[in-house]
Amino acid sequence: MGSPIAPLMADVCMNYVIDQALALTPPECRPDLLCRYEDDLFLLFPNEDSLNRYFTNIKSVNRNIVFAKKLETNNCLHFLDVLIEKTSTGFITSTHRKPTNTGLYSKWSSFVPLLRERNLVNSLLRRAYDIASSYQLVHTKFINMKRMLSRNGYPDKFLDLCIRHFLNSKYFVTQQRDAPAEQPPSPKYISLQLPYLGSISNNIRQELSSFIRHKAVVNVKLRCFQSTRKLQSWFSVKDRHALLNRFNVVY
Numbered sequence: 384m385g386s387p388i389a390p391l392m393a394d395v396c397m398n399y400v401i402d403q404a405l406a407l408t409p410p411e412c413r414p415d416l417l418c419r420y421e422d423d424l425f426l427l428f429p430n431e432d433s434l435n436r437y438f439t440n441i442k443s444v445n446r447n448i449v450f451a452k453k454l455e456t457n458n459c460l461h462f463l464d465v466l467i468e469k470t471s472t473g474f475i476t477s478t479h480r481k482p483t484n485t486g487l488y489s490k491w492s493s494f495v496p497l498l499r500e501r502n503l504v505n506s507l508l509r510r511a512y513d514i515a516s517s518y519q520l521v522h523t524k525f526i527n528m529k530r531m532l533s534r535n536g537y538p539d540k541f542l543d544l545c546i547r548h549f550l551n552s553k554y555f556v557t558q559q560r561d562a563p564a565e566q567p568p569s570p571k572y573i574s575l576q577l578p579y580l581g582s583i584s585n586n587i588r589q590e591l592s593s594f595i596r597h598k599a600v601v602n603v604k605l606r607c608f609q610s611t612r613k614l615q616s617w618f619s620v621k622d623r624h625a626l627l628n629r630f631n632v633v634y
Contacts, residue, residue: 393421393422394421397419397421397422399444400441400444400445400448401417401419401424401441403444404437404440404441404444407440407443407444408436408437408440409436411433412428412432412433412436412437413433413437414426414427414428414433414437415427415428415429418462420463423462423463425462425467434452434454438450438452455469458470461479463479464478464479464480464510464514465477465478465479465514466478466479474516475516475517475520476514476515476516477511477514477515477516477520477523477524478510478511478514478515478524486531486534486535487535488503488531488532488535489503489535490535490536491535491536491537491538492536494579494581495579496579496584497585500537501545504528504532504537504541504542504545505545505549507528507532508525508528508545508546508549509549511524511525511528512549512553525546529542529546568601568602569602570602570603570604571601571602571603571604572603572604572605572606573595573603573604573605573606574606574608575591575605575606575607575608576607576608577607577608584607588605588607591605591607592604592605592607
């Protein structure tokens with residue numbers, strides 16, 4: 384919990400610290416590449432002496448901010464969830480997982496909508512595709528992802544279908560010929576939120592979609608959002624304070 388302005392102030396503070404460190408560092412010792420995400424920095428220096436000098440300067444800007452550095456090992460360095468490998472021709476990037484990663488995700492047998500499980504697979508596919516620098520690495524990460532989700536109970540047929548749809552969306556380009564003179568009207572969507580009750584919710588959604596498709600006069604499609612409730616929503620585990628005893632302070 385905290386003030387909504389805290390992330391903005393932290394970003395402004397980091398920009399100030401970086402600008403001051405660059406001003407204190409001679410041009411020949413400044414980094415050739417500087418990438419930042421919040422308070423994580425990825426820097427590329429010509430030599431280790433330049434790195435140490437810049438690191439000393441950035442620590443001297445504000446003594447209340449403690450910086451730590453991590454150097455490359457065997458030409459490899461991970462930045463957030465990206466593994467960066469230095470080669471003679473450039474950099475190779477792929478996804479990075481911590482050694483403590485257990486590979487545990489939502490089980491296929493979990494009582495959640497199928498859309499959530501499909502979105503989980505698609506998010507892992509998109510992450511591997513966007514980070515990997517070559518198709519060979521993408522293929523390797525897809526195989527690892529499929530093996531990992533199989534251990535969580537996901538059927539191979541479902542995973543293969545998600546992978547095929549994802550790759551088709553990236554590489555299959557439809558060649559449209561001359562557009563017709565009159566375009567069909569865009570459909571109107573009706574949004575409906577249903578509680579998730581397993582197969583019952585899916586049957587209700589199919590019945591409603593079929594009814595609207597056959598009975599609607601105009602082109603109408605149904606969008607169903609299935610909501611789930613957590614166990615904590617049924618129990619109150621915190622004592623409520625009286626209104627006059629509340630401080631209403633944002634910290």
